[in-house]
Amino acid sequence: MRVRLKLGRPDLARYSDRFDVPEARDGELSVTFLGVATLLVRDGQSSVMTDGFFSRPALRDTVFGRLKPDERRIDDALGQAGVDGLDAVIPVHTHYDHAMDSAVVARRTGAAVIGGPSASHIAQGGGLPDDRIVVAESGDTVRAGAFELTMVRGAHCPPDRWPGPIEAPVVPPARISAYRCGDAWSVIVRHLPSGKSMLINGSAGWVPGALAGQAADVAYLGVGQLGLRPTDYMTHYWSETVRAVGARRVVLIHWDDFFRPITDPLRALPYAGDDLDATMRRLGELAREDGVPLNLPTLWRRENPWR
Numbered sequence: 392m393r394v395r396l397k398l399g400r401p402d403l404a405r406y407s408d409r410f411d412v413p414e415a416r417d418g419e420l421s422v423t424f425l426g427v428a429t430l431l432v433r434d435g436q437s438s439v440m441t442d443g444f445f446s447r448p449a450l451r452d453t454v455f456g457r458l459k460p461d462e463r464r465i466d467d468a469l470g471q472a473g474v475d476g477l478d479a480v481i482p483v484h485t486h487y488d489h490a491m492d493s494a495v496v497a498r499r500t501g502a503a504v505i506g507g508p509s510a511s512h513i514a515q516g517g518g519l520p521d522d523r524i525v526v527a528e529s530g531d532t533v534r535a536g537a538f539e540l541t542m543v544r545g546a547h548c549p550p551d552r553w554p555g556p557i558e559a560p561v562v563p564p565a566r567i568s569a570y571r572c573g574d575a576w577s578v579i580v581r582h583l584p585s586g587k588s589m590l591i592n593g594s595a596g597w598v599p600g601a602l603a604g605q606a607a608d609v610a611y612l613g614v615g616q617l618g619l620r621p622t623d624y625m626t627h628y629w630s631e632t633v634r635a636v637g638a639r640r641v642v643l644i645h646w647d648d649f650f651r652p653i654t655d656p657l658r659a660l661p662y663a664g665d666d667l668d669a670t671m672r673r674l675g676e677l678a679r680e681d682g683v684p685l686n687l688p689t690l691w692r693r694e695n696p697w698r
């Protein structure tokens with residue numbers, strides 16, 4: 392058997408024209424991308440955040456060491472993003488690159504952690520009081536400030552390296568394998584004052600038909616590992632998310648190399664773990680067919696995908 396390994400990584404400069412989500416004006420509802428699947432949605436009064444993952448430990452530490460939240464990186468990132476309070480932190484699933492910092496971010500900002508039972512174990516292990524942990528069932532709608540969050544159970548993109556639920560509190564430092572996947576959520580965020588809505592699909596997987604009957608103006612799609620899946624998988628993913636909710640703009644997340652700090656210039660994951668070029672090729676075709684813009688978000692920037 393011959394194994395062909397593609398070296399290097401996709402060059403983001405090829406996609407420079409995709410980084411054109413409109414910038415938000417003062418006072419507008421905005422979305423700020425903070426790496427991997429961390430998104431900050433705020434209107435000036437209320438704010439919610441997915442994941443809140445800022446520690447981004449180096450690859451060698453994830454493989455050989457035990458992980459614990461890097462409080463300095465977390466504080467620096469929250470400071471740079473201008474976050475003083477949050478109404479909710481929603482880990483899209485409980486792998487370390489999503490959920491590991493969620494308890495610290497919630498403690499710092501006064502937020503509740505909203506997720507499934509696995510997320511509640513991370514929040515408890517991270518010292519968040521029980522009255523700030525919300526355990527959701529698929530289909531539940533939870534209020535957070537001016538937002539309504541509808542939690543729909545989805546699926547993780549294969550391969551899921553640490554599948555299954557977390558069954559006991561995770562107290563850091565912990566091995567990477569302690570951060571099992573738990574529930575993989577599709578979250579519909581609805582901003583009640585404006586009626587604007589978005590789908591945040593953290594991982595490139597789906598439960599067939601799960602989003603039928605849901606609506607969202609824009610879709611933020613996690614594409615981690617998607618580029619290694621066959622073309623028809625990508626098509627299916629698009630149908631079960633973008634087409635299911637009728638989104639009129641698509642913004643891709645979870646493509647950056649999260650083994651280095653957020654303060655370094657973002658670069659794509661290496662071909663060994665993903666292939667953003669393949670993702671952009673196929674999703675680019677689907678976006679053209681459907682007549683919807685396909686964008687990449689700009690780190691730190693307040694953007695208005697609804698404009």
Ligand SMILES: [Zn+2]
Pocket residue numbers: 484486547594
């Ligand atoms: Zn994952």
